[in-house]
Amino acid sequence: QVQLQESGPGLVKPSETLSLTCTVSGYSFSSGYYWGWIRQPPGKGLEWIGTIYHTGSTYYNPSLKSRVTISVDTSKNQFSLKLSSVTAADTAVYYCARSAAAMYYIDVWGKGTTVTVSS
């Protein structure tokens, strides 16, 4: 059974870069599927950040595209998120997720990790 686990710092200073990693277990990362990031600010709804295929093809939310980089390390069954120039508005629970296509419904979610932007 596929499982996703987010990891990374829980606290990031304003203007710095937020970095998170998602480790995929129970599934061969290179066998297919698309892998992405979604976030949820406290008490608010869900926002798609971006998606990557194991080949490295990426798809980003236009509203975040200038600050987002998603990359993949197939040897470690991991993919990562970098969000630059963060502000308090980037404080959220960050979920990694799996979908069958780049712009598709999400069938597997990680448990989520809370990232707070504060000095």
Added chain:
Amino acid sequence: EIVLTQSPGTLSLSPGERATLSCRVSQSISSSYLAWYQQKPDQAPRLLIYGASYRATGIPDRFSGSGSGTDFTLTISRLEPADFAVYYCQHYGTSLTFGGGTKVEI
């Protein structure tokens, strides 16, 4: 940009009652590209419905989805205690956007 508007914001019901949740889309979309999720406190969302009306694996048949064009509905036929949660609709295909959510409370 496609915008999804969910109503009502909060639905107050009792166990055993029927819940009807609405998701209105700002422009007509293919019904193939509408999903519903359930989220409980401090948990990740769980996929309930995809393609507007297809239940995801393991989802009980008291959950059903319907609709087309710009108006979609999630119906829970008889609420069980575990169903009190927040529900989100999602458009996918050309973009990936979520509605603001409907909270179903006791």
